[in-house]
Amino acid sequence: MSERDDEEREFDLTWADGAEHKEPSARARMLAARWKDNPPGPVPFRADPEYRGSSGRSSWVSTAVVLGCVAAVIVLLGYVNSRGSF
Template identity: 65%
Template sequence: MTEQGDWEREFDHRWAESAAHKEPSARARMLAARWRENPPDPAPFRADPEPVRRRAGSWASTAVVVGCVVAVMVLIGFVQFHSAH
């Protein structure tokens, strides 16, 4: 058999995917062994521990950002006005 044929046989992914039995990964085996001895506590899917409260300073930070944008626009206008004269 040619070397190319050996290469194709060694790395034939279709053959590997069609295997009747697939061995679990090392991590899956490790977790299964750990959970057999000490099962994890049940937890709801993506549950928040408590409701998230809105921050009181959200409007203040928005005002600061808008103020900075306006200040930069005024500064650019001032510089362009003085460079035109």
């Protein structure tokens, strides 16, 4: 086979992109068939405020808990190091 034959057989992406009809993917066909009889309900972009937190605490409470735990670990490590130096 010559090099010219290989060039002719090479798939031309510009030709494929210019096609008038493009077949949907298998997932798109599956969802279209499923939604034909049972369309999905509307889904909000953001979660409702009542579902954001499990207990409704604000973010500063979580921050205070994390900082308190970090402070406790630092104090504990300092205590362990001071006991071990004697």
